[in-house]
Amino acid sequence: MPRVLHVLLASLVLTHQIFAQTIPPPGRCTPADIWPQGPGHALVPQRPDAELTKMLSQISPERIQATIAKLVSFGTRSTLSNQTDPVRGIGAARDWIAAEMRTYAAASNGRMTVDVPSYVQQPANRIPNATVISNVVATLRGTTEPNRAYVVSGHYDSRVSDVQNAVDDAPGADDDASGVAVAMELARIFATHKPAATIMFVAVAGEEQGLYGSDFMAKSLKAAGVDVQGMLNNDIVGSPTGDDGSHSPLDIRMFAQGIPPTETSAQINSRVSIGGENDAPARQLGRFVAEVSQNPLTSMNVHMMYRPDRYLRGGDHMSFLKQGFPAVRFTEPHEDFKHQHQDVRVENGVQFGDLIEFVDFDYVARVARVNGAALWSLAQAPGTPKNVTIDTSVLTNNSTLKWVADSAADGGYEILWRATDEPFWSHVIPVGQVNMATVQLIKDNVEFGVRAVGKNGFKSPAAFPFPG
Numbered sequence: 499m500p501r502v503l504h505v506l507l508a509s510l511v512l513t514h515q516i517f518a519q520t521i522p523p524p525g526r527c528t529p530a531d532i533w534p535q536g537p538g539h540a541l542v543p544q545r546p547d548a549e550l551t552k553m554l555s556q557i558s559p560e561r562i563q564a565t566i567a568k569l570v571s572f573g574t575r576s577t578l579s580n581q582t583d584p585v586r587g588i589g590a591a592r593d594w595i596a597a598e599m600r601t602y603a604a605a606s607n608g609r610m611t612v613d614v615p616s617y618v619q620q621p622a623n624r625i626p627n628a629t630v631i632s633n634v635v636a637t638l639r640g641t642t643e644p645n646r647a648y649v650v651s652g653h654y655d656s657r658v659s660d661v662q663n664a665v666d667d668a669p670g671a672d673d674d675a676s677g678v679a680v681a682m683e684l685a686r687i688f689a690t691h692k693p694a695a696t697i698m699f700v701a702v703a704g705e706e707q708g709l710y711g712s713d714f715m716a717k718s719l720k721a722a723g724v725d726v727q728g729m730l731n732n733d734i735v736g737s738p739t740g741d742d743g744s745h746s747p748l749d750i751r752m753f754a755q756g757i758p759p760t761e762t763s764a765q766i767n768s769r770v771s772i773g774g775e776n777d778a779p780a781r782q783l784g785r786f787v788a789e790v791s792q793n794p795l796t797s798m799n800v801h802m803m804y805r806p807d808r809y810l811r812g813g814d815h816m817s818f819l820k821q822g823f824p825a826v827r828f829t830e831p832h833e834d835f836k837h838q839h840q841d842v843r844v845e846n847g848v849q850f851g852d853l854i855e856f857v858d859f860d861y862v863a864r865v866a867r868v869n870g871a872a873l874w875s876l877a878q879a880p881g882t883p884k885n886v887t888i889d890t891s892v893l894t895n896n897s898t899l900k901w902v903a904d905s906a907a908d909g910g911y912e913i914l915w916r917a918t919d920e921p922f923w924s925h926v927i928p929v930g931q932v933n934m935a936t937v938q939l940i941k942d943n944v945e946f947g948v949r950a951v952g953k954n955g956f957k958s959p960a961a962f963p964f965p966g
């Protein structure tokens with residue numbers, strides 16, 4: 499053996515021996531290993547209150563089925579289809595959704611109102627002729643903070659293989675009568691309740707042509723100065739079964755974007771420099787949804803996906819993200835592409851098309867429960883803390899956080915923390931009714947968040963601190 503190689507091998511063996519002695523066994527070193535006590539206590543997920551428990555028990559698979567069947571009965575809901583025919587086309591669907599939502603609002607003592615905001619979309623991508631785009635919006639006004647709002651939506655337009663085909667049957671049972679049924683069923687149940695913040699139950703149009711309805715809505719809310727602190731998009735939430743036989747009836751995917759599309763390059767640089775890529779508002783909303791909705795009332799596992807949407811796809815939550823609002827998308831675990839965006843047909847004995855026979859109404863009801871748990875918990879909690887900063891002016895083992903105190907946070911504030919490589923908050927440090935706190939934990943090794951607590955026990959999503 500040449501001497502050089504021999505020496506090299508000997509040094510490799512030596513290096514390996516050194517590593518073998520010093521590298522701990524495989525596994526993760528967590529802050530708990532470094533600080534056995536760690537400040538605070540382990541995070542225990544928020545529990546639903548009695549009112550929410552009752553509301554979720556009222557979600558009805560039969561009503562959801564009836565809503566989806568009715569939406570399918572309009573033949574096509576293509577955004578380009580007839581808007582004046584009383585029985586076929588998107589206009590008939592729009593009018594039925596609005597009329598149905600008004601029957602729910604009738605039980606709200608005037609707190610829920612139903613509007614059909616519209617605009618004329620001039621010819622554009624996938625819109626050959628000027629087209630009226632109409633959303634149906636049932637707004638349940640918050641009792642104490644009406645300008646703080648949460649949105650739950652589905653899109654009521656549908657399509658076949660050719661997105662500009664305005665006449666052929668486009669049942670759109672899963673995509674997205676299922677999502678509309680979630681929003682409508684929640685509107686029906688929430689109408690008789692009094693959330694502190696406003697909730698908007700929405701069916702948008704123009705999704706398949708290019709997110710036109712949601713873009714119009716998000717821009718309108720932004721222009722009106724509405725403080726939208728969360729948007730839940732339900733799109734393709736109709737079936738837990740894939741065409742390979744995979745079946746996950748207790749699972750739902752929740753897509754949550756990382757770096758917000760509204761951030762400037764300076765803001766992105768700041769976020770990346772402190773390791774904040776996984777702590778955008780959409781991810782905090784996702785963590786909140788997972789915390790409050792994974793329980794025996796929903797039986798569901800909520801799987802947060804660290805991306806805005808599936809590959810090559812998009813959805814109405816993106817219109818909200820583009821306006822700077824936190825938003826996530828729910829989609830079933832195993833999509834069957836034969837039943838999406840397809841002409842209804844049988845080919846070689848295989849059924850194509852988005853038919854109602856492929857929808858599982860109990861599954862949609864469980865997805866509605868996930869949304870209901872999230873919406874009620876969001877609207878009853880104080881809002882997400884604003885302008886949260888962390889002091890980075892000196893090198894210290896302590897971490898000092900500041901925020902703008904909110905009178906709605908009548909139960910004070912909590913600092914949350916987790917190891918930087920953990921997906922969910924693991925620890926809670928209650929700090930009381932203050933707008934600043936110093937904790938004995940070095941910011942280099944953890945991610946921090948601040949959340950607001952209500953006297954009623956509800957806790958807000960966390961806000962991530964930037965250097966102040």
Ligand SMILES: *[C@@H]1O[C@H](CO)[C@@H](O)[C@H](O)[C@H]1NC(C)=O
Binds near residue numbers: 580581582583584
């Ligand atoms: C829409 O339907 C109405 C009623 O059936 C009909 O009078 C009208 O011509 C249709 N419009 C278009 C553009 O097809």
Ligand SMILES: *[C@@H]1O[C@H](CO)[C@@H](O)[C@H](O)[C@H]1NC(C)=O
Binds near residue numbers: 578626627662664
């Ligand atoms: C657009 O308008 C043209 C003429 O005005 C008409 O021929 C065509 O069918 C329309 N397209 C759709 C999708 O309605």
Ligand SMILES: *[C@@H]1O[C@H](CO)[C@@H](O)[C@H](O)[C@H]1NC(C)=O
Binds near residue numbers: 884885902
């Ligand atoms: C947060 O900071 C921004 C920018 O300094 C300011 O415009 C805004 O009013 C602050 N928000 C609150 C709630 O104080």
Ligand SMILES: *[C@@H]1O[C@H](CO)[C@@H](O)[C@H](O)[C@H]1NC(C)=O
Binds near residue numbers: 895
């Ligand atoms: C900071 O913590 C380290 C242990 O993690 C300790 O060795 C050091 O003395 C502390 N520094 C101060 C200023 O407390």
Ligand SMILES: *[C@@H]1O[C@H](CO)[C@@H](O)[C@H](O)[C@H]1NC(C)=O
Binds near residue numbers: 894896936937938
């Ligand atoms: C660190 O924080 C603890 C608890 O708030 C406090 O007692 C201590 O004085 C702080 N140390 C420094 C160096 O700020």
Ligand SMILES: [Zn+2]
Binds near residue numbers: 674
């Ligand atoms: Zn869709």
